[in-house]
Amino acid sequence: MEELAIDFEKGEGLVPAIIQDVDTKKVLMLGYMNEEALAKSTESGKVTFFSRTKDRLWTKGETSGNFLTIHDIQVDCDKDTLLIYVKPTGPVCHKGDDTCFADTNRSKTYFIDRLREIIKDRKNNPSDTSYTASLFNKGINKVAQKVGEEAVEIVIEAKDDNKELFMGEAADLLFHYLVLLEAKGYELDEVMDVLVQRHRK
Structure with missing residues (x-):
């Protein structure tokens, strides 16, 4: 450092x-x-x-x-x-809590922001070896089509009891949805704004 x-x-x-x-x-x-x-x-x-x-x-x-x-x-x-x-590595507080403020430290949703940064970078700095860049290169119709395909696949897996396969499809759907937002030039925060406004009603 x-x-x-x-x-x-x-x-x-x-x-x-x-x-x-x-x-x-x-x-x-x-x-x-x-x-x-x-x-x-x-x-x-x-x-x-x-x-x-x-x-x-x-x-x-x-x-x-x-x-x-x-x-x-x-x-x-x-x-x-x-x-x-x-x-x-393990609990932080000497009392055995995740934090010294007695909070739980389980959520990994922050990684979505990191993933958004990576997706944006693949769009702005494409490379021949990047799958994400190849999606952007194929255009909005292909990106939207992939979201539709992944949505159908997660619905199919939801009817079974294989957690591993379901989680894989869930991850695929979330990833391609984020790619679609970036392809449209929209931010996930704008989607959050809609949810916040709905929650207030």
Whole structure:
């Protein structure tokens, strides 16, 4: 990871570090880091804090095995707070909860936004090896046709009890639906707006 410009002097050598799940965007916990803790974190790839009560460094998971593997680190505009995206291994809180705020951390729906970014990139920067780019290249009629085909296939699988096949078709339908939205130049957020308005009625 590249060197981060952090103002440790504001907090007398410590800065708060907000820990967030990279997949769900759920805030998991808050800790503090000094320069040494940050250096060890970036070197090891595991979140290491400075314990104000024990007056020493401690790597999250060093006793429980529930490590926080670093995906990315960002610095706020004042250079005195860290936002660390992680992949947690097991519960984060010492009480056994998913987060230190007693929240559950199960949803993976944030990945839809990442998938939307990938689909948009395939449209704007097509390659000969990309299936998604090939759909855009075939035009809106082909994209719409694929959504129809996948919709029929999930209906067929819904009548059986094979979860694996049903989930595969569900994933195919969702993917091609997102491709169709991008082909039309519409955003999923606009669909969400319609749902929100309906919910308010």
